[in-house]
Amino acid sequence: xxxxxxxxxHTVEPGQTVAGALxxxxxxxxxxxxxxxxPRGVFCGIGVCFDCLVExxxxxxxxxxxxxxxxxxxxxxS
Amino acid sequence: xxxxxxxxRAGAEVVLVDGExxxxxxxxxxxxxxxDPAVEHxxxxxxxxxxxxxxxxxxxxxxxxxxxxxxxxxxxVVLATGAHDRVVPFPGWDLPGVYTAGAAQTLAKSQGIAxxxxxVVSGTGPFLLPVAESLVKVGARVLGVCEANSGTGWLRHPxxxxxxxxxxxxxYAGMLLKLRVPLWRKTAVVAAHGTDRVTAVTxxxxxxxxxxxxxxxxxxxxxxxxxxxxxxxxxxxxxGCALKDGFVAVDERGATSVPGVYAAGEITGIGxxxxxxxxxxVAGAAAAGSESTxxxxxxxxxxxxxxxxxxxxxxxxxxxxxxTLVCRCEExxxxxxxxxTDLDAAGxxxxxxxxxxxxxxxxxxxxxxxATELAATRLDQAFFDEAALHRRPIATPIRLSELxxxxxxxxxxx
Numbered sequence: 001x002x003x004x005x006x007x008x009x010h011t012v013e014p015g016q017t018v019a020g021a022l023x024x025x026x027x028x029x030x031x032x033x034x035x036x037x038x039p040r041g042v043f044c045g046i047g048v049c050f051d052c053l054v055e056x057x058x059x060x061x062x063x064x065x066x067x068x069x070x071x072x073x074x075x076x077x078s
Numbered sequence: 079x080x081x082x083x084x085x086x087r088a089g090a091e092v093v094l095v096d097g098e099x100x101x102x103x104x105x106x107x108x109x110x111x112x113x114d115p116a117v118e119h120x121x122x123x124x125x126x127x128x129x130x131x132x133x134x135x136x137x138x139x140x141x142x143x144x145x146x147x148x149x150x151x152x153x154x155v156v157l158a159t160g161a162h163d164r165v166v167p168f169p170g171w172d173l174p175g176v177y178t179a180g181a182a183q184t185l186a187k188s189q190g191i192a193x194x195x196x197x198v199v200s201g202t203g204p205f206l207l208p209v210a211e212s213l214v215k216v217g218a219r220v221l222g223v224c225e226a227n228s229g230t231g232w233l234r235h236p237x238x239x240x241x242x243x244x245x246x247x248x249x250y251a252g253m254l255l256k257l258r259v260p261l262w263r264k265t266a267v268v269a270a271h272g273t274d275r276v277t278a279v280t281x282x283x284x285x286x287x288x289x290x291x292x293x294x295x296x297x298x299x300x301x302x303x304x305x306x307x308x309x310x311x312x313x314x315x316x317x318g319c320a321l322k323d324g325f326v327a328v329d330e331r332g333a334t335s336v337p338g339v340y341a342a343g344e345i346t347g348i349g350x351x352x353x354x355x356x357x358x359x360v361a362g363a364a365a366a367g368s369e370s371t372x373x374x375x376x377x378x379x380x381x382x383x384x385x386x387x388x389x390x391x392x393x394x395x396x397x398x399x400x401x402t403l404v405c406r407c408e409e410x411x412x413x414x415x416x417x418x419t420d421l422d423a424a425g426x427x428x429x430x431x432x433x434x435x436x437x438x439x440x441x442x443x444x445x446x447x448x449a450t451e452l453a454a455t456r457l458d459q460a461f462f463d464e465a466a467l468h469r470r471p472i473a474t475p476i477r478l479s480e481l482x483x484x485x486x487x488x489x490x491x492x
Contacts (some may be wrong), residue, residue: 020189028275029174035409039274041174042193043406043444045181046104047097047140048162048310050407050439059143065181066140068099 001071018064018075019045019052030054030064030077054078079103079113080355081156081342081362086114088366093118093150095125095135104160104180105351108187120148124474128316131155131338134484136476143477147484154338154365157314157326158358161307161344165201166394166448167412169402170270170279171303179209179304192218194300198279200224200267201304203388204350207250207261209302214257221296223254224265224281226288226305227388243352243380267301268293268397276301288393305390308447309345311468321465330374332361340365349381395455404452405445407438415449419456426466429453441470 001012005021012021019042022030029039031053043051045065052064055076069075079101082094094113096103099122101111113119120137127134131152138145163178165171177185177193179201185191197218199210202225210220254261262281268290269280278297282290314326320335321327325347332340340361343354356372363370398404400413410433418433426446429435435449436442442449446467454460476484 015188017189020185020191023185023189023191023193033409038172038409039174040172042177042181042185044162044178045184046162048440048443049178053439056142059141062141065184067142068139070139 001069003069003071003073003075005075006077012069016069018054018056018062018067018069018073021069021075022054022064022077027077032078079111080358081158081340081365082117082358083114084359084362084368084370085156085366086116088363088368090154090366092116092366093120093152095120095123095133095150097124098122104184105354107184124476125313126472126474126476128155128313128473130317132488136480136484141475141477143479145476145480147480149485149488151488152338154340155317156332156340156342156358156361156365157317157319157334157345158341158343158354158361159310159313159345160354161309161348162443163304164306164308164390164447165303165444166305166390166397167402167404167445168268168270168394168397169399170272170276172403172406173270173272173276174274175272175276175299176270176301176303179206179302182300182302183209183212186212186216190216192216193302194218194298196221196298197300197302198222198224198267198281198296198298199302200226200265200279200281201306202226202390203304203306204247204250204384205304205307207247207254209304210259211250211253211257213302214259218300220257220259221298222260222262222265222281224262224267226264226266226284226391228286229263229387243377266394266397267303270301271295275299282397285393286391288391289396290393305394306385306388307344307348308443309348310443311345312470312473314339314341314345315465315468316471316473328361330360331364331369332357333364338365347378347381348385349377353377353381392451392455395452398452404449405433405435405438405442407440407444408434408436410435410445410449412452415452416456419453426450426463439475442467 029041040051043049047066054064056062086092123137133150135148136145163180267279268282270276271278283292326341342357342361360370398412
Protein backbone atom coordinates (compact mmCIF):
# COMPACT_ATOMS: atom_id res chain seq x y z
CA UNK A 1 0.00 0.00 0.00
CA UNK A 2 1.14 3.54 -0.68
CA UNK A 3 0.54 6.33 1.80
CA UNK A 4 2.01 9.80 2.21
CA UNK A 5 3.42 11.09 5.46
CA UNK A 6 3.99 14.84 5.53
CA UNK A 7 3.80 14.82 1.72
CA UNK A 8 6.40 12.07 1.20
CA UNK A 9 5.24 8.76 -0.28
CA HIS A 10 5.95 5.55 1.65
CA THR A 11 5.10 1.89 1.12
CA VAL A 12 3.47 0.22 4.13
CA GLU A 13 2.13 -3.23 4.94
CA PRO A 14 -1.58 -3.80 5.62
CA GLY A 15 -2.21 -3.88 9.38
CA GLN A 16 0.24 -1.11 10.16
CA THR A 17 -1.01 1.70 12.34
CA VAL A 18 -0.06 5.32 11.72
CA ALA A 19 2.07 5.18 14.89
CA GLY A 20 3.72 1.97 13.69
CA ALA A 21 4.63 3.59 10.36
CA LEU A 22 6.02 6.72 12.05
CA UNK A 23 8.11 4.71 14.54
CA UNK A 24 9.47 2.56 11.70
CA UNK A 25 10.66 5.76 10.06
CA UNK A 26 12.58 6.50 13.25
CA UNK A 27 10.25 9.27 14.37
CA UNK A 28 9.46 9.03 18.07
CA UNK A 29 7.64 12.37 18.42
CA UNK A 30 5.43 14.23 15.95
CA UNK A 31 3.36 16.70 17.88
CA UNK A 32 4.06 19.53 20.32
CA UNK A 33 1.99 20.49 23.31
CA UNK A 34 -0.19 23.57 23.35
CA UNK A 35 1.33 25.35 26.36
CA UNK A 36 4.97 24.40 26.75
CA UNK A 37 5.59 23.38 23.12
CA UNK A 38 7.00 20.02 24.26
CA PRO A 39 7.40 17.06 21.88
CA ARG A 40 5.06 14.07 22.15
CA GLY A 41 4.65 10.72 20.40
CA VAL A 42 3.27 7.38 21.55
CA PHE A 43 2.81 6.94 25.29
CA CYS A 44 -0.01 4.49 26.12
CA GLY A 45 -0.22 2.80 22.72
CA ILE A 46 -3.82 1.67 23.26
CA GLY A 47 -5.87 4.78 22.55
CA VAL A 48 -6.23 6.16 26.07
CA CYS A 49 -3.73 9.01 26.49
CA PHE A 50 -4.23 11.03 23.27
CA ASP A 51 -0.52 11.98 23.14
CA CYS A 52 0.00 10.60 19.62
CA LEU A 53 -2.53 12.71 17.66
CA VAL A 54 -2.02 13.25 13.92
CA GLU A 55 -4.01 14.52 10.95
CA UNK A 56 -5.32 11.87 8.54
CA UNK A 57 -6.78 12.91 5.16
CA UNK A 58 -7.31 16.44 6.45
CA UNK A 59 -9.08 15.38 9.67
CA UNK A 60 -7.19 16.46 12.81
CA UNK A 61 -6.95 14.78 16.23
CA UNK A 62 -6.73 11.18 15.08
CA UNK A 63 -5.01 8.76 17.49
CA UNK A 64 -2.02 7.42 15.55
CA UNK A 65 -1.81 4.28 17.69
CA UNK A 66 -5.42 3.32 16.91
CA UNK A 67 -5.69 4.22 13.23
CA UNK A 68 -4.90 1.51 10.71
CA UNK A 69 -3.44 2.86 7.48
CA UNK A 70 -5.31 2.22 4.26
CA UNK A 71 -4.03 2.65 0.72
CA UNK A 72 -3.86 6.30 -0.27
CA UNK A 73 -4.00 7.77 3.25
CA UNK A 74 -2.34 11.15 3.71
CA UNK A 75 -0.90 11.62 7.19
CA UNK A 76 0.17 15.01 8.45
CA UNK A 77 2.01 15.80 11.66
CA SER A 78 2.04 19.22 13.24
CA UNK B 79 -15.13 -13.38 23.62
CA UNK B 80 -15.74 -15.86 26.45
CA UNK B 81 -18.92 -14.06 27.46
CA UNK B 82 -20.17 -13.89 23.86
CA UNK B 83 -19.50 -17.61 23.34
CA UNK B 84 -21.19 -18.60 26.59
CA UNK B 85 -24.24 -16.46 25.85
CA UNK B 86 -24.48 -17.84 22.29
CA ARG B 87 -24.23 -21.41 23.60
CA ALA B 88 -27.08 -20.61 25.97
CA GLY B 89 -29.19 -19.71 22.94
CA ALA B 90 -29.08 -15.91 23.09
CA GLU B 91 -28.76 -13.63 20.09
CA VAL B 92 -25.35 -12.03 20.71
CA VAL B 93 -23.64 -8.89 19.42
CA LEU B 94 -19.95 -8.54 20.36
CA VAL B 95 -18.96 -4.86 20.26
CA ASP B 96 -15.19 -4.88 19.87
CA GLY B 97 -12.98 -1.79 19.98
CA GLU B 98 -10.26 -3.56 18.03
CA UNK B 99 -10.20 -4.41 14.31
CA UNK B 100 -9.61 -8.11 15.11
CA UNK B 101 -10.75 -10.43 17.89
CA UNK B 102 -8.55 -10.99 20.92
CA UNK B 103 -8.38 -7.71 22.79
CA UNK B 104 -5.15 -6.50 24.34
CA UNK B 105 -3.87 -9.91 25.38
CA UNK B 106 -4.16 -12.09 22.27
CA UNK B 107 -3.04 -9.30 19.96
CA UNK B 108 -1.36 -10.77 16.90
CA UNK B 109 -2.67 -14.31 17.65
CA UNK B 110 -5.85 -14.91 15.60
CA UNK B 111 -8.95 -15.77 17.66
CA UNK B 112 -12.40 -17.11 16.84
CA UNK B 113 -15.85 -16.82 18.34
CA ASP B 114 -19.00 -18.89 17.90
CA PRO B 115 -20.25 -18.23 14.33
CA ALA B 116 -23.66 -17.31 15.79
CA VAL B 117 -22.08 -14.22 17.40
CA GLU B 118 -22.34 -11.01 15.40
CA HIS B 119 -18.88 -9.43 15.72
CA UNK B 120 -18.85 -5.64 15.36
CA UNK B 121 -15.15 -4.89 14.92
CA UNK B 122 -13.61 -1.39 15.19
CA UNK B 123 -16.65 -0.35 17.17
CA UNK B 124 -16.98 1.85 20.20
CA UNK B 125 -19.89 2.13 22.60
CA UNK B 126 -19.77 5.86 23.23
CA UNK B 127 -22.82 6.09 25.45
CA UNK B 128 -25.14 3.83 27.39
CA UNK B 129 -28.70 4.75 28.42
CA UNK B 130 -30.12 1.94 30.47
CA UNK B 131 -29.68 -1.15 28.26
CA UNK B 132 -29.53 0.95 25.09
CA UNK B 133 -26.05 1.10 23.56
CA UNK B 134 -24.94 3.87 21.20
CA UNK B 135 -22.24 2.53 18.90
CA UNK B 136 -19.94 3.98 16.22
CA UNK B 137 -18.27 1.61 13.79
CA UNK B 138 -15.33 2.41 11.52
CA UNK B 139 -11.73 3.63 11.39
CA UNK B 140 -10.55 5.14 14.67
CA UNK B 141 -11.49 8.82 15.08
CA UNK B 142 -12.81 9.01 11.54
CA UNK B 143 -15.80 11.30 10.93
CA UNK B 144 -17.16 8.67 8.53
CA UNK B 145 -18.02 6.01 11.08
CA UNK B 146 -21.56 4.62 11.05
CA UNK B 147 -23.82 4.93 14.03
CA UNK B 148 -26.00 2.15 15.39
CA UNK B 149 -28.23 1.83 18.41
CA UNK B 150 -28.81 -1.54 20.05
CA UNK B 151 -31.48 -2.24 22.66
CA UNK B 152 -30.32 -5.25 24.63
CA UNK B 153 -32.05 -7.48 27.17
CA UNK B 154 -28.73 -7.84 28.96
CA VAL B 155 -25.26 -6.32 28.59
CA VAL B 156 -21.93 -7.83 29.68
CA LEU B 157 -19.34 -5.11 30.17
CA ALA B 158 -15.75 -6.26 29.67
CA THR B 159 -13.98 -3.01 28.95
CA GLY B 160 -10.65 -4.04 30.45
CA ALA B 161 -7.93 -1.84 31.88
CA HIS B 162 -5.00 0.29 30.85
CA ASP B 163 -1.60 0.73 32.47
CA ARG B 164 -1.32 2.99 35.45
CA VAL B 165 1.91 5.00 35.44
CA VAL B 166 2.93 7.06 38.44
CA PRO B 167 4.63 10.31 37.41
CA PHE B 168 8.33 11.04 37.79
CA PRO B 169 10.58 13.80 36.42
CA GLY B 170 10.88 13.38 32.64
CA TRP B 171 8.04 10.87 32.24
CA ASP B 172 6.61 13.11 29.53
CA LEU B 173 9.70 12.81 27.30
CA PRO B 174 9.36 10.95 24.00
CA GLY B 175 10.90 7.52 24.50
CA VAL B 176 9.03 6.92 27.75
CA TYR B 177 6.24 4.42 27.06
CA THR B 178 3.75 2.51 29.13
CA ALA B 179 4.59 -1.17 29.44
CA GLY B 180 1.37 -1.87 27.54
CA ALA B 181 2.45 0.36 24.66
CA ALA B 182 5.75 -1.51 24.35
CA GLN B 183 3.87 -4.81 24.41
CA THR B 184 1.29 -3.71 21.82
CA LEU B 185 3.86 -2.22 19.44
CA ALA B 186 5.96 -5.38 19.70
CA LYS B 187 3.09 -7.84 19.29
CA SER B 188 0.95 -6.13 16.67
CA GLN B 189 3.45 -3.96 14.79
CA GLY B 190 6.70 -5.90 15.28
CA ILE B 191 8.35 -2.73 16.56
CA ALA B 192 10.94 -2.43 19.35
CA UNK B 193 10.46 0.91 21.08
CA UNK B 194 14.21 1.22 21.59
CA UNK B 195 17.58 -0.48 21.27
CA UNK B 196 18.62 -0.05 24.93
CA UNK B 197 15.53 -0.34 27.10
CA VAL B 198 14.73 -0.47 30.82
CA VAL B 199 11.37 -1.82 31.99
CA SER B 200 10.18 -0.45 35.34
CA GLY B 201 7.17 -0.61 37.64
CA THR B 202 5.53 -3.36 39.61
CA GLY B 203 3.67 -6.55 38.86
CA PRO B 204 4.05 -9.74 36.84
CA PHE B 205 3.03 -8.02 33.57
CA LEU B 206 6.52 -6.48 33.32
CA LEU B 207 8.01 -9.92 32.59
CA PRO B 208 6.12 -10.75 29.36
CA VAL B 209 6.75 -7.16 28.25
CA ALA B 210 10.50 -7.69 28.62
CA GLU B 211 10.17 -10.96 26.72
CA SER B 212 8.27 -9.29 23.86
CA LEU B 213 10.86 -6.52 23.66
CA VAL B 214 13.72 -9.01 23.35
CA LYS B 215 11.80 -10.94 20.67
CA VAL B 216 11.60 -7.85 18.47
CA GLY B 217 15.29 -7.09 18.89
CA ALA B 218 15.56 -4.69 21.82
CA ARG B 219 18.29 -5.09 24.40
CA VAL B 220 16.53 -5.04 27.78
CA LEU B 221 19.11 -3.79 30.27
CA GLY B 222 16.96 -4.77 33.22
CA VAL B 223 13.49 -5.04 34.72
CA CYS B 224 13.00 -2.85 37.82
CA GLU B 225 10.39 -4.30 40.21
CA ALA B 226 9.62 -1.74 42.91
CA ASN B 227 8.38 -4.33 45.39
CA SER B 228 10.32 -7.25 46.79
CA GLY B 229 8.17 -9.74 44.94
CA THR B 230 8.15 -12.08 47.94
CA GLY B 231 4.69 -11.00 49.09
CA TRP B 232 3.59 -14.37 47.71
CA LEU B 233 5.04 -16.22 50.58
CA ARG B 234 2.49 -14.69 52.88
CA HIS B 235 -0.26 -16.31 50.82
CA PRO B 236 0.47 -20.02 50.82
CA UNK B 237 -3.21 -20.75 50.16
CA UNK B 238 -3.06 -18.77 46.95
CA UNK B 239 -0.88 -21.41 45.35
CA UNK B 240 -2.20 -22.07 41.87
CA UNK B 241 -0.03 -24.59 40.02
CA UNK B 242 -0.87 -23.33 36.54
CA UNK B 243 -0.21 -19.70 37.37
CA UNK B 244 2.92 -20.45 39.39
CA UNK B 245 4.24 -22.36 36.38
CA UNK B 246 3.49 -19.37 34.14
CA UNK B 247 5.43 -17.03 36.43
CA UNK B 248 8.27 -19.53 36.70
CA UNK B 249 8.30 -19.68 32.89
CA TYR B 250 8.81 -15.91 32.67
CA ALA B 251 11.47 -15.91 35.41
CA GLY B 252 13.30 -18.68 33.55
CA MET B 253 12.85 -16.82 30.29
CA LEU B 254 14.49 -13.68 31.74
CA LEU B 255 17.45 -15.77 32.91
CA LYS B 256 17.79 -17.36 29.50
CA LEU B 257 17.57 -13.99 27.76
CA ARG B 258 20.09 -12.61 30.28
CA VAL B 259 17.71 -9.89 31.38
CA PRO B 260 18.38 -9.04 35.04
CA LEU B 261 15.41 -8.57 37.39
CA TRP B 262 16.23 -5.79 39.84
CA ARG B 263 13.94 -6.00 42.88
CA LYS B 264 13.15 -3.03 45.17
CA THR B 265 14.28 -0.79 42.33
CA ALA B 266 12.60 1.78 40.10
CA VAL B 267 13.21 4.30 37.33
CA VAL B 268 12.63 7.54 39.28
CA ALA B 269 13.65 10.06 36.59
CA ALA B 270 14.11 10.19 32.81
CA HIS B 271 16.66 12.58 31.31
CA GLY B 272 17.01 14.23 27.92
CA THR B 273 15.92 17.37 26.11
CA ASP B 274 13.68 16.21 23.27
CA ARG B 275 13.88 12.47 23.89
CA VAL B 276 14.99 10.20 26.68
CA THR B 277 18.74 9.54 26.71
CA ALA B 278 19.25 8.28 30.27
CA VAL B 279 17.35 7.29 33.40
CA THR B 280 18.00 7.46 37.11
CA UNK B 281 17.45 4.08 38.71
CA UNK B 282 16.90 4.07 42.46
CA UNK B 283 17.23 1.39 45.06
CA UNK B 284 13.99 1.77 47.07
CA UNK B 285 12.95 1.43 50.67
CA UNK B 286 9.85 -0.72 51.28
CA UNK B 287 7.66 2.43 51.11
CA UNK B 288 9.24 3.33 47.71
CA UNK B 289 11.21 6.30 49.02
CA UNK B 290 14.67 6.54 47.47
CA UNK B 291 17.63 4.89 49.15
CA UNK B 292 20.38 5.32 46.52
CA UNK B 293 20.55 6.15 42.82
CA UNK B 294 22.58 5.46 39.71
CA UNK B 295 22.24 6.69 36.16
CA UNK B 296 22.29 4.61 33.00
CA UNK B 297 22.00 5.46 29.32
CA UNK B 298 18.94 4.21 27.48
CA UNK B 299 16.92 5.18 24.43
CA UNK B 300 13.57 3.98 25.80
CA UNK B 301 11.86 3.25 29.11
CA UNK B 302 8.69 1.20 29.59
CA UNK B 303 6.73 1.84 32.76
CA UNK B 304 3.71 0.19 34.37
CA UNK B 305 2.49 0.41 37.95
CA UNK B 306 -0.42 -1.96 37.76
CA UNK B 307 -3.62 -1.16 35.90
CA UNK B 308 -6.52 1.28 35.92
CA UNK B 309 -9.89 -0.30 35.13
CA UNK B 310 -11.84 1.34 32.27
CA UNK B 311 -15.00 2.07 34.19
CA UNK B 312 -16.73 4.82 32.22
CA UNK B 313 -19.49 2.62 30.77
CA UNK B 314 -20.07 0.87 34.10
CA UNK B 315 -20.32 4.23 35.86
CA UNK B 316 -22.60 5.57 33.10
CA UNK B 317 -24.80 2.49 33.54
CA GLY B 318 -25.03 3.27 37.26
CA CYS B 319 -23.15 0.17 38.48
CA ALA B 320 -22.04 0.30 42.11
CA LEU B 321 -18.28 0.20 42.65
CA LYS B 322 -16.31 -1.51 45.41
CA ASP B 323 -12.63 -0.79 46.15
CA GLY B 324 -12.23 0.92 42.77
CA PHE B 325 -13.78 -1.88 40.67
CA VAL B 326 -17.27 -2.85 39.53
CA ALA B 327 -19.03 -4.76 42.31
CA VAL B 328 -20.36 -8.10 41.03
CA ASP B 329 -21.95 -11.19 42.56
CA GLU B 330 -20.80 -14.76 41.84
CA ARG B 331 -22.72 -14.71 38.51
CA GLY B 332 -21.10 -11.49 37.35
CA ALA B 333 -24.27 -9.45 37.95
CA THR B 334 -23.73 -5.78 38.85
CA SER B 335 -26.03 -3.67 41.02
CA VAL B 336 -27.98 -2.71 37.85
CA PRO B 337 -30.51 -5.31 36.61
CA GLY B 338 -29.48 -6.68 33.21
CA VAL B 339 -25.92 -5.34 33.40
CA TYR B 340 -23.14 -7.86 34.01
CA ALA B 341 -19.39 -7.32 34.23
CA ALA B 342 -16.34 -9.50 33.68
CA GLY B 343 -12.58 -9.20 33.50
CA GLU B 344 -10.29 -6.43 34.70
CA ILE B 345 -13.12 -3.99 35.50
CA THR B 346 -14.16 -6.33 38.33
CA GLY B 347 -10.58 -6.70 39.65
CA ILE B 348 -7.18 -7.09 38.01
CA GLY B 349 -6.62 -10.79 37.43
CA UNK B 350 -5.17 -11.40 33.97
CA UNK B 351 -6.45 -13.08 30.83
CA UNK B 352 -7.33 -16.53 32.20
CA UNK B 353 -9.45 -15.20 35.06
CA UNK B 354 -11.07 -12.65 32.73
CA UNK B 355 -12.09 -15.43 30.32
CA UNK B 356 -13.51 -17.52 33.17
CA UNK B 357 -15.46 -14.53 34.48
CA UNK B 358 -16.67 -13.81 30.96
CA UNK B 359 -17.98 -17.34 30.60
CA VAL B 360 -19.87 -17.08 33.89
CA ALA B 361 -21.29 -13.62 33.17
CA GLY B 362 -22.16 -14.46 29.54
CA ALA B 363 -24.12 -17.54 30.60
CA ALA B 364 -25.89 -15.60 33.35
CA ALA B 365 -26.76 -12.75 30.99
CA ALA B 366 -28.39 -15.29 28.66
CA GLY B 367 -30.44 -16.68 31.53
CA SER B 368 -28.33 -19.80 31.91
CA GLU B 369 -25.72 -20.88 34.41
CA SER B 370 -22.05 -21.80 34.09
CA THR B 371 -20.48 -24.44 36.29
CA UNK B 372 -17.15 -22.67 36.21
CA UNK B 373 -15.63 -21.92 39.64
CA UNK B 374 -13.79 -18.64 39.99
CA UNK B 375 -12.68 -19.02 43.61
CA UNK B 376 -9.14 -20.34 43.12
CA UNK B 377 -8.25 -17.94 40.32
CA UNK B 378 -9.67 -14.99 42.26
CA UNK B 379 -7.69 -15.92 45.37
CA UNK B 380 -4.53 -16.07 43.26
CA UNK B 381 -5.26 -12.66 41.71
CA UNK B 382 -5.80 -11.14 45.15
CA UNK B 383 -2.48 -12.55 46.37
CA UNK B 384 -0.74 -11.14 43.27
CA UNK B 385 -2.26 -7.70 43.90
CA UNK B 386 -1.14 -7.88 47.53
CA UNK B 387 2.42 -8.64 46.47
CA UNK B 388 2.55 -5.65 44.10
CA UNK B 389 1.06 -2.64 45.90
CA UNK B 390 1.68 0.99 44.87
CA UNK B 391 3.50 2.51 47.84
CA UNK B 392 3.16 6.23 48.65
CA UNK B 393 6.93 6.86 48.44
CA UNK B 394 6.49 7.47 44.66
CA UNK B 395 5.22 10.91 45.62
CA UNK B 396 8.74 11.82 46.81
CA UNK B 397 10.17 11.22 43.31
CA UNK B 398 8.46 14.35 41.94
CA UNK B 399 10.07 17.78 41.65
CA UNK B 400 7.93 20.97 41.60
CA UNK B 401 8.23 21.02 37.78
CA THR B 402 7.19 17.39 37.22
CA LEU B 403 4.00 17.12 35.17
CA VAL B 404 1.13 15.40 36.93
CA CYS B 405 -1.39 15.89 34.10
CA ARG B 406 0.25 15.34 30.71
CA CYS B 407 -2.60 16.76 28.61
CA GLU B 408 -3.09 20.09 30.38
CA GLU B 409 0.56 20.21 31.46
CA UNK B 410 -0.26 20.71 35.13
CA UNK B 411 2.88 20.53 37.27
CA UNK B 412 3.12 19.09 40.77
CA UNK B 413 3.69 22.65 42.01
CA UNK B 414 0.51 23.91 40.32
CA UNK B 415 -1.48 20.98 41.67
CA UNK B 416 -0.30 21.77 45.21
CA UNK B 417 -1.20 25.44 44.79
CA UNK B 418 -4.70 24.53 43.57
CA THR B 419 -5.15 22.04 46.39
CA ASP B 420 -4.22 24.71 48.94
CA LEU B 421 -6.65 27.15 47.34
CA ASP B 422 -9.73 24.96 47.15
CA ALA B 423 -10.13 21.24 46.75
CA ALA B 424 -13.31 19.93 48.26
CA GLY B 425 -13.41 16.98 45.88
CA UNK B 426 -12.41 15.60 42.50
CA UNK B 427 -14.55 18.16 40.67
CA UNK B 428 -13.16 21.26 42.38
CA UNK B 429 -9.63 19.92 42.08
CA UNK B 430 -10.13 19.58 38.33
CA UNK B 431 -11.61 23.04 37.97
CA UNK B 432 -9.00 24.87 40.05
CA UNK B 433 -5.92 23.09 38.68
CA UNK B 434 -7.21 21.93 35.24
CA UNK B 435 -5.85 18.48 36.07
CA UNK B 436 -7.77 15.82 34.15
CA UNK B 437 -9.62 18.29 31.93
CA UNK B 438 -7.55 17.59 28.84
CA UNK B 439 -7.88 15.13 25.99
CA UNK B 440 -7.52 11.97 28.05
CA UNK B 441 -10.11 13.21 30.55
CA UNK B 442 -8.07 12.13 33.56
CA UNK B 443 -7.61 8.56 32.40
CA UNK B 444 -3.84 8.73 32.86
CA UNK B 445 -3.55 11.13 35.80
CA UNK B 446 -6.81 10.92 37.76
CA UNK B 447 -5.71 8.42 40.36
CA UNK B 448 -2.25 9.98 40.77
CA ALA B 449 -3.63 13.51 41.13
CA THR B 450 -6.20 12.56 43.75
CA GLU B 451 -3.59 10.65 45.75
CA LEU B 452 -1.20 13.62 45.65
CA ALA B 453 -3.98 15.98 46.71
CA ALA B 454 -5.02 13.64 49.53
CA THR B 455 -1.45 13.61 50.84
CA ARG B 456 -1.28 17.40 50.62
CA LEU B 457 -4.57 17.78 52.51
CA ASP B 458 -3.72 14.90 54.83
CA GLN B 459 -7.19 13.47 54.18
CA ALA B 460 -8.77 11.21 51.60
CA PHE B 461 -11.39 12.72 49.32
CA PHE B 462 -11.41 9.86 46.92
CA ASP B 463 -14.76 9.55 45.16
CA GLU B 464 -14.23 6.53 42.93
CA ALA B 465 -17.11 7.17 40.60
CA ALA B 466 -16.13 10.84 40.12
CA LEU B 467 -12.81 9.72 38.62
CA HIS B 468 -14.58 7.69 35.95
CA ARG B 469 -17.63 9.82 35.20
CA ARG B 470 -17.43 10.43 31.46
CA PRO B 471 -20.94 10.33 30.00
CA ILE B 472 -19.42 10.25 26.52
CA ALA B 473 -17.30 7.17 27.04
CA THR B 474 -15.09 7.63 24.00
CA PRO B 475 -14.57 10.80 21.97
CA ILE B 476 -16.79 11.27 18.95
CA ARG B 477 -16.90 14.17 16.56
CA LEU B 478 -19.63 16.78 16.78
CA SER B 479 -20.70 15.97 13.22
CA GLU B 480 -21.15 12.36 14.30
CA LEU B 481 -23.19 13.40 17.29
CA UNK B 482 -25.39 15.52 15.01
CA UNK B 483 -26.24 12.66 12.65
CA UNK B 484 -26.40 9.90 15.19
CA UNK B 485 -29.57 7.80 15.32
CA UNK B 486 -31.33 7.92 18.68
CA UNK B 487 -33.46 4.81 18.18
CA UNK B 488 -32.63 1.33 16.89
CA UNK B 489 -33.18 1.12 13.13
CA UNK B 490 -34.59 -1.91 11.37
CA UNK B 491 -32.45 -3.39 8.64
CA UNK B 492 -33.71 -2.14 5.24
